[in-house]
Amino acid sequence: MNKNELTGKLTSYARLVRTEYHFSQDQMAQILGISKKSLVESEKGRRDLSWPECVALATIFSQSTVLQNAFGGELSDMIRAVAFADTKVVYPATMGGKVWWKVIKEIHGYRIQQNILSQHYRLLDPRDGRMMSSFELEEILDYLEQLNLIDSSERSTEHEDNEQEETFTLI
DSSP states (O other): OOOOHHHHHHHHHHHHHHHHTTTTHHHHHHHHSSOOHHHHHHHTTTOOOOOHHHHHHHHTTTOOOOHHHTSSSSHHEEEEEEHHTTSOOOOOOOOTTTTOOOEEETTTTTEEEEETOOOOOOEEOOTEEEEESSSSSSHHHHHHHHHTTOOOOGOOOTTTTTHHHHHHHOO
């Protein structure tokens, strides 16, 4: 598959991804960094998303069931394969699995973690599935409250185990 084929295929799934996430065209355009007019034209088949727009779609919506079912799993390896198709690449060494997270709060198996490098937060479900990410802790706490997992009296962010830090490898 080449870039043109991949952009065409990703373009054909953009609307389904948008509806999967319950976003309006305005919201989706803002998320992808394009105009609403460009998104509408793409959804109507009048233009393909550009390569950078497709990379944004595949990256931002990497957990999309629509995309995973259409492409047989997560797209990052396919994006890299197409991007480096005619280029000799010497891949950098990995960090050895040392991506560090600090547990901020654990509630009924759900964990709020903060990345000690970027300082962003993520909420993991009891099976370590990422539920949401944000640079605002309050946004994650609001989400937990909406799910009725905490009430306003439980919004403290002190870790129950004397603020013990735990590390997890980001996959």
